[in-house]
Amino acid sequence: MNKIQNQARPVFPFTAIIGQEEMKLALVLNMIDPKIGGVMIMGDRGTGKSTTIRAIADLLPEIEVVSDDLFNSHLYDYDLMSDFVKQQIQNQVNLTTHSIKVPMVDLPLGATEDRLCGTIDIEKALNEGIKSFEPGLLAKANRGILYVDEVNLLDDHLVDILLDSAASGWNTVEREGISIRHPARFVLVGSGNPEEGELRPQLLDRFGMHAEIRTVKDPYLRVKIVEQRTNFDHDPYSCIDEFRNKQKDLKESIIVAQKKLSSIVIDYDLKVKISQICAILNVDGLRGDIVTNRAAKAFAAYQNKDEVDVYDIKKVITLCLRHRLRKDPLDTIDSGNKVDQVVSEIL
Known part of the structure; x- marks a missing residue:
């Protein structure tokens, strides 16, 4: 029965998606730690x-x-x-x-x-x-x-x-x-x-x-995305077969990271720096601090490390904070760039 259902609606492979790295990373980290x-x-x-x-x-x-x-x-x-x-x-x-x-x-x-x-x-x-x-x-x-x-x-x-x-x-x-x-x-x-x-x-x-x-601006990349999608629509099963090994590897690294997550440690100094960044950016409440700590641990687990380092924090902090900044109507700078500026000063 399941086989018939699966055949009815093949799903585009996750590893076949070109670009949009930020969205893919955010989704993977949430699968590792739903909290x-x-x-x-x-x-x-x-x-x-x-x-x-x-x-x-x-x-x-x-x-x-x-x-x-x-x-x-x-x-x-x-x-x-x-x-x-x-x-x-x-x-x-x-x-x-x-x-x-x-x-x-x-x-x-x-x-x-x-x-x-x-x-x-x-x-x-x-x-x-x-x-x-x-x-x-x-x-x-x-x-x-x-x-x-x-x-x-x-x-x-x-x-x-x-x-x-x-x-x-x-x-x-x-x-x-x-x-x-x-x-x-x-x-x-x-x-x-x-x-x-x-x-x-x-x-x-x-x-x-x-x-x-x-939207992707590079014309060569756009052509690649269009071709990828056209191939999938024409013959989904050969496209799924083509990415089977990449899918398997990613699935395994998510499972390993889920198991590893509880043992990941984050140094006290780094926790202070995360909170310092949140304070400078005037983030309301403590949700930003908590989520950044969680996401950094999930990313470290995904990289198969035992401890969070500065690279892990830099990789996730913009994703965790950009939507928590107070919007100044006169501000011309994008909230993501604002986070990046403060992060590069503190870290």
Whole structure:
């Protein structure tokens, strides 16, 4: 069955994507450490944002989930279990598991709150005394990726729900005094075109990283990208075969980095320097400091190091801070360049 499904929709290989290094790095680091807090990808139309996001989901190793559970529950990790699974474990019920591809859930712009959060069947609850829950997109996205295209056009109310779930890792649905909650740990990926409207600063701040992508200007590179895409559309399977080894290598390095992450250390002096940069740039709150520390560790793990060095910080800090700076309407300098200037002075 899976084979037929996979054949129905071949996915463009992640390693075949040319350019857009900033976006690719931000996505890989979030796969290594989902606690970085997701990625906001802003850029021109037709620059491969959706293609890249779908490609990273296809690249990830499969996850083990409890069978007959609506929330992709983990068998051993308490934070990733639904209350139903916890109860089963307490009652010493033998649970079976199976492997699935990492869930990749699209949130359509016209989605309602019920579609996002799920609904409680009040009639069943009152008549039969059973808590009957129809899961929403947040339940499907647990332990996976939740992708919102044109996030700057999404209803503010839905964005608030999304960000609350992403921050707490739980989704709670309450109706008529009946309450159900379930784990909702996902990497939140938003994309948008700045011409169609800016995001509120407090929403931007909740995304761990912010990647900016531009249309490629080099004509030779543009031809290469067009040819690559044309070849894939003409014969997707030979294109997938061509990149099979590169895909395998990247998948392995992500798995190694995930295992290594908890042992990576970051020197106290470097932590002070990160906070010094955040203070000079006048970054509100401490989220910038926390995310930069996390991202630097994830990048060091990805490079197969044991300790974070200055290079790792320089590589990730612009991604972590550029969207947290206070916007001065009279400022002509790009926020990314502003971060770079301060970083080169301090580091």
